[in-house]
Amino acid sequence: MSAHRRLIPLRGTSAATLRAAEQLLATLDPAQVLWVGTGPGAGPAAVSPPSVRKLLGRAFDAVVVDLHEDVSPDLLGQVHGFIWGGGALVLRLPSEGEQPSALGRNLVVKPYGPSDVGTRFWRRLEQWLPAVSEPEVLSPQRHAPAATDEQDEVVRTLDEAWARSTPARHALLADRGRGKSSALGRAIASLGAEVRVAVASMNEAAAAEVLRFAADRAGTPARGLWRSPAELLRAAGTFDVIVVDEAAQVPVPTLQRIVRAHPDAHLAFATTARGYEGTGRGFVLRFLAWLEQQPLPVTTVRLHGPIRWSRTDRLEAQVFSLLALDAGPSEDLGRGTIEAARLDRDALASDEALLRQVFGLLVHAHYRTTPADLHRLLDAPNLEVHALLRE
Numbered sequence: 001m002s003a004h005r006r007l008i009p010l011r012g013t014s015a016a017t018l019r020a021a022e023q024l025l026a027t028l029d030p031a032q033v034l035w036v037g038t039g040p041g042a043g044p045a046a047v048s049p050p051s052v053r054k055l056l057g058r059a060f061d062a063v064v065v066d067l068h069e070d071v072s073p074d075l076l077g078q079v080h081g082f083i084w085g086g087g088a089l090v091l092r093l094p095s096e097g098e099q100p101s102a103l104g105r106n107l108v109v110k111p112y113g114p115s116d117v118g119t120r121f122w123r124r125l126e127q128w129l130p131a132v133s134e135p136e137v138l139s140p141q142r143h144a145p146a147a148t149d150e151q152d153e154v155v156r157t158l159d160e161a162w163a164r165s166t167p168a169r170h171a172l173l174a175d176r177g178r179g180k181s182s183a184l185g186r187a188i189a190s191l192g193a194e195v196r197v198a199v200a201s202m203n204e205a206a207a208a209e210v211l212r213f214a215a216d217r218a219g220t221p222a223r224g225l226w227r228s229p230a231e232l233l234r235a236a237g238t239f240d241v242i243v244v245d246e247a248a249q250v251p252v253p254t255l256q257r258i259v260r261a262h263p264d265a266h267l268a269f270a271t272t273a274r275g276y277e278g279t280g281r282g283f284v285l286r287f288l289a290w291l292e293q294q295p296l297p298v299t300t301v302r303l304h305g306p307i308r309w310s311r312t313d314r315l316e317a318q319v320f321s322l323l324a325l326d327a328g329p330s331e332d333l334g335r336g337t338i339e340a341a342r343l344d345r346d347a348l349a350s351d352e353a354l355l356r357q358v359f360g361l362l363v364h365a366h367y368r369t370t371p372a373d374l375h376r377l378l379d380a381p382n383l384e385v386h387a388l389l390r391e
Contacts, residue, residue: 003086005315008135014041014068017092037066057209064090073371080319081176085309086141107380118379120349151179158187172270174303180270185213198239199225202249236261247271248283323371327360336391343385
């Protein structure tokens with residue numbers, strides 16, 4: 001497997017960090033570098049943070065994020081999964097002791113102003129950053145991830161199910177970088193040319209990995225397989241196999257209508273069940289729970305081991321720690337008395353165990369929770385945190 005991925009902070013003015021990033025990435029294929037930011041100093045052909053969602057499923061040698069104006073926890077949760085083993089997440093940051101010029105602007109609500117927004121999440125991020133003085137120039141990497149035994153088993157499961165006449169329903173759940181999309185593409189590639197196949201997602205770019213692996217299918221150009229959810233609904237009953245990638249991005253009512261419109265087709269839905277989206281929980285709690293109540297049985301398959309990077313890679317664990325992506329409510333409620341309390345947010349930001357319990361409870365209770373809600377929990381000026389505490 002490829003070398004470990006790295007987190008590289010670059011500090012200074014916007015112009016200085018842009019120059020440093022360009023030097024750092026000079027030997028890489030420009031098509032293998034994703035620049036994220038806004039404005040003329042964001043980098044060559046930079047995409048805006050909201051547009052990153054459209055690239056889900058893609059992979060790059062490096063992702064460069066401009067944090068001179070603001071920090072988006074959701075964006076950080078998105079981009080780390082784009083990076084191949086041996087690559088790097090490069091963060092362009094203000095100089096030591098400074099903060100982004102419009103930090104927390106999305107948290108401003110009347111009657112509060114920008115000066116009322118807290119800086120606790122920004123301090124959390126700064127404490128999380130590694131100390132790097134002179135980062136090494138990144139070298140091009142070979143992108144040859146070997147299929148895992150888990151992924152091979154998923155492909156065999158789909159092959160066997162799709163060979164039967166009874167329509168099959170599958171849900172494929174995994175964290176990013178586990179090979180969900182490539183497994184779907186490999187299964188499609190093994191189908192005969194006579195099988196009518198559709199690959200759906202909210203946009204074609206999000207299905208790029210499925211289509212890339214499906215390109216080996218004899219007799220059918222992979223680029224002709226993609227359909228939007230709306231097209232699937234208009235083409236009711238015309239496909240034998242339908243794969244929906246990044247399914248958590250599709251509204252639940254639309255997913256339900258797709259199932260109803262294609263009762264005789266084999267259906268497979270793949271998504272990230274935990275992570276930045278928040279909708280992953282909605283997929284599991286709302287759509288998957290609904291699907292399991294339908295007449296046809298549903299097989300849920302999970303992938304655990306990464307395929308784009310090493311099992312011992314630290315970047316994923318670092319991002320999960322920063323964003324509390326794996327936080328959950330306490331399983332030990334104790335037997336002491338219960339006390340209602342208003343939590344001091346400075347103290348909460350310094351108590352990692354309590355913060356993870358509070359945020360984990362929010363994730364558990366509300367299926368659309370995202371890392372941006374951790375930022376809001378810590379810094380929004382119009383918010384107080386109350387809890388029932390048991391000793």
